[in-house]
Amino acid sequence: MTAVLQVENLSKEYKQGSLSVLAVKDVSFSINPGEFVAIVGPSGSGKTTLLAMLATLLTPSSGSVNINGIDLSGMSEKQRSSYRRSDIGFTFQANNLIPYLTVLENVELMLRLNKDLSIQNAQKAVALIERLGLAAELHKMPNQLSGGQQQRVAIARALVHDPSLVLVDEPTASLDTERAFQVVETFTNMIHEQNKAGIMVTHDLRMVAFADKVIKMVDGEVQEILDTPEQISQLSIYGANPFTLNKALPIPSKPQVFQPAAI
C-alpha cells in the first residue's frame, strides 16, 4: 500500500538571537490511507510544531514531508495555501468556525474556497452534517451550538472537500469527557469509512484508544511508535511516563455514548 504521508528526518529549529531551540528532532514516520494516527506528548514536546509542518504552515529546518508523493518543501506560499485548501482537512483546538456563518455555510466554506460548490457537493455537505448527528442544527449559528457540536461541524468541514490527509489539533481540549469521546469516535469512524489518512494531536491519553498508530513524542523527538492494539490499549488505560496527564480521569472502554444518525 502506498503511504499517503511520508515524513523523513524532519526537524524544526527556532532561533532567536544567539539562542536556538530544536522543537522537532529528526522525526520519521508514514501513514497509509484509512489509518488514524495519534501524536501524543506533554506540552512542549513538539507535537503541534510537527502538525504545523505537516500542514505546510511551518517550513521545516531539515528533512522532508511527502503527501501523495509530492514533496512539500519546494512549494511557494501560494502553492502551500492551495495545497491546504484542496488536499488537507483541518480542525483546530478553538476558533474553528466562522461566527457569522451557519453550520451548513461553515461546512460549505471549504467547497467555496475550492470553487467546487455544486448541487451535488452541497447535498454531500448536508449528508455529512446529518451523519455527524447535527441534522437539526443545519441552519444554526455557531454560538447556538455546544463545544462538542462545534467540533463535529469542524470535522464535517475538514472532510467535505475529500482531502487525502485530515489533521486534528487537540480536538478534546475544551470538551468534557463524554463529548470528547463522542468527537474522537466520530472522527475515527469517518477516517476509516472514507479511507483518509488522519492525524490527531492530543495530550489526552484516553483518546488514543481510537487510534491505529500512536506516536509518542518527548522533547521534540519520537520516543516510541505504537502500532499494535495491545500497545495502544496499554497506553490508553494506564498512561505512560513521562507524559501521563490524565490518570485521574475516567478510563474508557470503547465508549458508546454517541449514536450518529444513519445516512
Place this chain on the structure above:
Amino acid sequence: MPLYLTFKEIWRNRGRFLIFNMVIALITMLVLFVAALGSGLANANRQLIDKIDAELLAVQDNADLSLTASRLDETTLKDIRRINGVVSAGPIGLSSAALVVSSEEKVDISLIGVDPNQVGAPSLLSGSGLRNMRADQVVIDEKLAKKYNYALGSKITIRSVQGTEEELFSLTIVGITEEQQYFFQPSIFVPLNTWDEIRPQANPAARPSRPIFNVVAVKLDPSMDSAVISQRISSLVDKIEISDKESVIRAQPGYMEQQATINSQAGFALFIGMLVLGGFFQIQTLQKVPQIGMLKAIGASNRTVALAVFSQVILVTLIGVLMGTLLTFGLALGIPSNVPIRFTPQAVGLALASLLAIAPLGGIFSIRMATKVEPLIAMGL
C-alpha cells in the same frame, strides 16, 4: 468568495454595521452640508459676475481687481470698444440700496447700472428690457419677483441716501431675469444714467456730468485668441487692469478667505471621517485575527482575505454615504431659502468622491493587518 464573506458578515451583524453606517452617514451629512454651504456662500458673492456674458472684466489699474474700489469713465469704455477683437464692452455700476416693499419692510438690494444695449445688461426671462440709458425702469431677479409678487409693469420704490437725506425713487419693472445675487443681496438692474442718479452719494451736487462706473465687461470675438486681445487691451488702454471673471471673483475682499475657511472645515470633516473609518475597520480586523488565521490555515489565500476586508470597507462606506446623502437632501428640503446652502452637482460630486476615496485610505491599514495575520495563529503558535 470574498464578497460572500462580506455580505454574510454584514447581514448577520447588521445591528452593529447599521450603527457604523449611521456614523458614516453623519460624516457624509457634515461634509455635504459644509460643501453646500461653501458653494452657497460663493454663489451669493459671485452669481452676478458669473452670469455676465463676457470673457474679460476691466477695472481701474490700482484697485487690486476689487470691483467696488474701481472707478472707470466713459473715455476708458470707448477706448476698450475700439480695440480689435472686442465685440462689445459695457459699463457696470455697482452699489447698494434698499427696496421698499411696504412701509414696514425694506430689503437690501444690489443696485446694478448697465448699458441696455451692451454686454452686462441682464438676459431676460420675460419682459421687454430696459429701453434706454435714462429710463425709470428696472429689471429684477426672479427670486425677488416671486417672493414679493412683483409682475411686469409693477412699480417698485428704491430708497437711497443722497447726502444726508433718504430719497425714494419709483421705477417700473420691465423685465425679469434669473436669480443674480451680489454680496448676498438680490440684484436690481437699472440703466446706467438712472443708476448714477439714484445710487447713494455723499454729495449729489458734485456728481460728474457723465456717470462714473466700476467695471467694464468685455465680450470678445470668439474666433480670436482671448489672451492676445487681453494683452492688446492692456497695452492700448491706460490705467486699467484686465482679467478673466474667475480672477476678479477671487480678488474680491473676503471671498478667498471665506472659501478657504469652508474648505478647511470640509477637509477636517473628511480627515475625521478617514480616522473614524480607519479606526473602526482596524478594531474590526483585530477582533477577527483568530478567524483570519483559521481561514488562512484552511487554505484561504491572502488575496481572498484582503478582498474580503476591502469589499467590506467599500460596501459599508457606500451604504453609509448613500444613507447620509439621502438624509442630507431630505433635511435640505426643510431649510429656509435664505440660508446660503446650495447643492451643485460639482460640489456634491466632489464631496461624495472624496468620502468614497477616504474609505480605502482609512481601510488600508486593516487590509495590511489582515494580510499579515499568520495562519499559525489558528494553532496557537
